[in-house]
Amino acid sequence: MNHLCVFDLDDTLLSPDNSISSDNRAALGRLRDLDIGITIATGRSPFMTGKYVGMLSLALPVICCNGGMLISPDVSGIIWENPIRQQTLYTLLRYLLDQRTDFLAYTAKEVYFAPKSVRVNMFRENSGNIPPHVRVPLHEFTYADLDSIPPDVDKVLLACPTPEQCAYVKSIPGLEAVFSGPISFDIMQEGSTKGNGVLALSKYTGIPVENIAVFGDSENDISMFTCGALGIAMGNSRDNIKAKARYVTGTNVESGVAQGIYKYVLPYFGLGS
Secondary structure (H helix, E strand, C coil): CCEEEEECHHHHHCCCCCCCCHHHHHHHHHHHHCCEEEEEECCCCHHHCHHHHHHHCCCCCEEEHHHCEEECCCCCCEEEECCCCHHHHHHHHHHHHHCCCEEEEECCCCEEECCCCCCCHHHHHHHCCCCHHHCCCEEECCHHHHHHCCCCCCEEEEECCCHHHHHHHHHCCCEEEEEEECCEEEEEECCCCHHHHHHHHHHHHCCCHHHEEEEECCHHHHHHHCCCCEEEECCCCCHHHHCCCCEECCCCCCCHHHHHHHHHHHHHCCCCC
């Protein structure tokens, strides 16, 4: 294997109903036929990637938490992670509690949620479809927990932040903070980006970064477009995100991933179309 494709999930590889279109599936099959590796880079926690790891039969490590973690495809082991430093995390979580925000804090083993969180329901709903022994442990995080903050939080997701809250978070030294969707503000330790995740994956696999193609649609995907890989933005991306990519393909509604594979990736890799 000398080449690799890395795909963002939401609004990129996935259709609006969270399925993978038949055209995208066929294009991924074409990559496999040509011995081109396939994996995903997502802002999601490891607990929300298992379904797609199985659906895609992934055999390569997966980038989770916007580059905060590189995990084995069966989600059983951490290859690399970059947790938020404890004092920084204390400052962040205290502020979010004071602001009465809706937030989630991800570790590799559990998820913490703000009092009265609505966003945590996505984990509760997902738990209804999987066996009890693999369901994510959920814990409410209150002021009392500030004295015993878990040491391995790789990402904090802040839902529906105000501009003032975003500005404050970005002013805290040592953090990366980007939107992964219209209302999802992802906060990680400095250095945790999808682009750095791609570089870590390049080192792990021995595949040069220039032999890697990446697809994405959101602010948190820009670092993949600028890390040395072939960057392909989705047609549903905003203009400022498209400007950072080498090419722009169709939208996720139009199976833009498949279009980009045939039009850009295969010729770039010297493998025809």
